[in-house]
Amino acid sequence: MATTNVVWHEHKTTKSSRAAALDQAPKVLWLTGLSGSGKSTLAGLLEQKLAAEGKHTYLLDGDNVRHGLCGDLGFADKDRVENIRRISEVSKLFVDAGLIVLTAFISPFKADRSYCRNLVEQGEFVEIFVDTPIDICEQRDPKGLYKKARAGDIKDFTGIDSNYEAPEAPEVHLEWKDESAEETAERLYALLVDNGLLG
Structure with a gap:
């Protein structure tokens, strides 16, 4: 149910002044892809690279937020939608703080990724499709989830018995097969950088 009798309070310190103080363009770098595609690994390495350049960042990881912020949610479609809604709202707050926020979530539904895009200003949302073939994801299977899903021990598993809606026009389409994570x-x-997506 929507909150009523609440009015947004405009503060004197603005997003632009926070970003100027940090000398960076606030962004949401949204990594999406199947489980085992390498989203979290790449997000972590990218954050290290940005931090080494003096950028102010924060990484929101799918598993980590389910220990707290989204700890009350399961993995049915309605829970996945709510999970991404919460992450989108948190991402918006980080952008308002002037930060570069990286997210690593399967985020299987186009509408949910669009929800986050529409929360921030044009150019602040960068969708990164980590396009790793499902057979490679299954070979990696770092948490043993595909094996459990194939055995029927996990229901509503994306790519097996729950749909993944691949991005149609992501800012970055990153195919990952044989390279190392670092490469x-x-x-x-x-x-x-080459596409001017970091501002």
Whole structure:
């Protein structure tokens, strides 16, 4: 149910002044892809690269937020939608703080990713599709989730019995097959810089 009798309070310190103080353009770098595609690994390596350059960042990881902010949610479609809604709102707050926020979430539904895009200003949302074939994701299977899903022990698993709606026009389409994580992260960084996506 929507909150009523609440009015947004405009503060004197603004997003632009915070960003200017940090000397950076606030962004949401939204990594999406199947489980095991390498989103979290790449997000972590990219954040290290940005931090080494003096950028002010924060990384929101799918598993980590389910220990607190989204700890009350399951994995049914309605829970996945609510999970991404909460992350989108948190991402908006980080952008308002002037930060570069990186997110690593399967975020399987186009509408949910669009929800976050529409919360921030044009150019502040960068969708990064980590396009790793499902057979490679299954070979990696770092948490043993695909094996459990194939055995029927996990229901509503994206790519197995729950749909993944691949981005149609992401700012970055990153195919990852044979390269190392470090090589792929360097390629991702180069794509962001070459396309002016870091501001």
